[in-house]
Amino acid sequence: MKNDRARPLLLTAFSAVAFFCVVAGSAFAHSRSDGGSHAGLDIPQISHGEMAVMSDYRSGIVDLASRAVDTNQPFRRVLNYAEIQYSYCLWGRMPGSVTDEESPFNECAHAYLAATKAVLLSMREMPREAAAAGEIISAVDADMARRGLALISCRFSDEAFNTADIVKPRWSEIPFHAASMASLTGLAALFGLGVFALRRFSRPKAQSSE
Numbered sequence: 001m002k003n004d005r006a007r008p009l010l011l012t013a014f015s016a017v018a019f020f021c022v023v024a025g026s027a028f029a030h031s032r033s034d035g036g037s038h039a040g041l042d043i044p045q046i047s048h049g050e051m052a053v054m055s056d057y058r059s060g061i062v063d064l065a066s067r068a069v070d071t072n073q074p075f076r077r078v079l080n081y082a083e084i085q086y087s088y089c090l091w092g093r094m095p096g097s098v099t100d101e102e103s104p105f106n107e108c109a110h111a112y113l114a115a116t117k118a119v120l121l122s123m124r125e126m127p128r129e130a131a132a133a134g135e136i137i138s139a140v141d142a143d144m145a146r147r148g149l150a151l152i153s154c155r156f157s158d159e160a161f162n163t164a165d166i167v168k169p170r171w172s173e174i175p176f177h178a179a180s181m182a183s184l185t186g187l188a189a190l191f192g193l194g195v196f197a198l199r200r201f202s203r204p205k206a207q208s209s210e
Helices: 002-027 046-068 072-088 106-125 131-146 171-176 178-202
Strands: none
Touching: 002 106, 046 072, 046 106, 046 131, 072 106, 106 131
16 A cells, blocks of 8 residues: 555656756757857856855855946856856756866856856956955955865866856766765655645545435
């Protein structure tokens, strides 16, 4: 009896995993290695050590940039690229995406954090935002020195980016990365459990005959 009750839940979870894989595969079929037009704006690389600190300040940098007054088109394009890349990288929620070089999400994390860094440095030249940007830069530099991250690099540390070239997660590598696989499987299982519970409680109750 227990196996009969558990079977629909397992089937629903499996369907959720399969659905996610199909959607991910079709939406993110190509990675950066496929190349891009490179007709956009160049964004300098960011080191592995810088990423660990920059990710802690990302929300504050984006908030300051979104309120900036003295902006221009290149600045807005890089900021927009940083936000697009952040969403492609599942909003930084995947474990190890910033710190683990082997993560399928590490390269796309390099991209959005490199763009975030470029946005921050650009605000040093803006009269109204220069002071706040300078404070963040000083805090980042201090954290880098305190944590000894300045010289830490990885295989993506020398990689520059371009606003015309979206860097997507390496979905084919997820099954070989335990943390990413566990996170996505858990998410799919929760989704499947929710669908199963919704279906179960939405069924009309059989009325007893008198």
